[in-house]
Amino acid sequence: MERDDRSVNRRTILRATGASVVGVALAGCTGGGNGSTEQPENEEDSSSTKTAEDESGDAAESSGGSSDFGGWMDNVSNFESVTDATGKDKVTVKVGAKGNGGAYAFAPPAIRVSSGTTVVWEWTGKGSFHNVAAKDGSFKSEQVNKKGHTFEHTFKESGTHKYACTPHEPMGMKGVVVVE
Ligand SMILES: [Cu+2]
Structure with missing residues (x-):
């Protein structure tokens, strides 16, 4: 029974x-x-x-970005939630922000933007050389350690775009841009 x-x-x-x-x-x-x-x-x-x-990546996408993006953001120490930056022409993300045991983070690490938004990554000059490299290869900056350096990419295709700093990806220097 x-x-x-x-x-x-x-x-x-x-x-x-x-x-x-x-x-x-x-x-x-x-x-x-x-x-x-x-x-x-x-x-x-x-x-x-x-x-x-x-396909865990798609699952993260359809849940509106409130998840960990299929594990991609699991070890990103400064990631808590997706920052809403929709409706803006330009959004700035810091490269070499505090996180992941030093200045090895993007901030904010996860943003949601409208299609057509230009994301401008701006180097803090801290944490040695960083770059911004899309996981799917759709954009990639050079490796720089200079404060004030910028790299930008305009996002047109909706979906979740994952990127990382190539030398510090294992430490959790990763981010996502969710395009609506
Ligand atoms: Cu880096």
Whole structure:
């Protein structure tokens, strides 16, 4: 008897977990910044949820950036949440900010911007040589240790763009730009 109860409980928990995953996926699918509109599309959405779970990067994307981006931001000491910088033409990110055991951080490490925004990385001059290198190779700066140096990239394609400082990536000098 006890066993039966337990298995029922477990099944209930599993079902509840599945439901919340679908809920997250739905919230992500509405996209476009109007998070209040829910469009339940049942079967198709639950299958696309499985795909998103397999490709962890996409799963981070569809949850609106509140996650750890598939582990990418796990060891980034100054990452707490995604900084909302939508609706701006230009956004500045510090290179060589305090974090990761020294001046080995981007700040803010994770930002959300509107499509067409130019992100300007500005070197603090601290923590030795840094660069800004997209994980997918779409942009890459030279390695510099000069205060006031800048590098910029204009983001047009929506999605999550991961980048790192090549020499300090293992220490957690990483960032993301989420483009809406
Ligand atoms: Cu660096």
